[in-house]
Amino acid sequence: MIKNEKIKAAEVHLTGVDGEDLGIVATSEALAMARKLKVDLVCTSLMSSPPPCRLIRAGAAKQEAQQERKREQKPKLKEIRLTPKIEAHDYETKKQQAERMLKSGHSVWLVVRIQGKEGPQAKELLEELTKDLSAAGRRKTGIQLSGKQAAVQVDPI
Known part of the structure; x- marks a missing residue:
């Protein structure tokens, strides 16, 4: 200027x-x-x-x-990590963090760390979380199970 x-x-x-x-x-x-x-x-x-x-x-x-x-600032991709055996209170906290990030215009990468045979449990957790976040954002990718993690990207509405 x-x-x-x-x-x-x-x-x-x-x-x-x-x-x-x-x-x-x-x-x-x-x-x-x-x-x-x-x-x-x-x-x-x-x-x-x-x-x-x-x-x-x-x-x-x-x-x-x-x-x-x-x-001019581009929205960032923020990552939130979870585990399949998450307690209700911790789940709520992570959900609120994700909602806050989505409302501020950032995309959220939800990652669940998997150990052993926790794959189906992790997928179920991500489906539930994306359903709970549907008011603030929509899924960009499907749930990806790869190696030691399951992940999904949620973009703001």
Whole structure:
């Protein structure tokens, strides 16, 4: 984001504080207007000529840039590990963690560690958990039994 004196263009296409179009104005005139109104002159794109600029109150430009960065963040894949012999209270805790992650926009990878002949038990646990999480997310993959673990990915709705 380029602000105030760092804008090198000779003229800019200016938008006012309330969103009104002020037309094409010399950069020096736009800077003088910004100082007079006690706001920042912010260039929104360098790809056009003259570059579009806006008059934004001082703190709003920084806040807007932070929100833009937040929107750009990709959802992450979070992993939750369980065991087939999980107790009811621990199951509820893991379910709440998964719901929280799904509601914040992240995908959840539910993994059950298997020892011996616990495969069917692990598959049953994952089916129950994905059914309980159906309000917050839907299964992306089927339940995968491989080696020492069973896993399923749940994406947010």
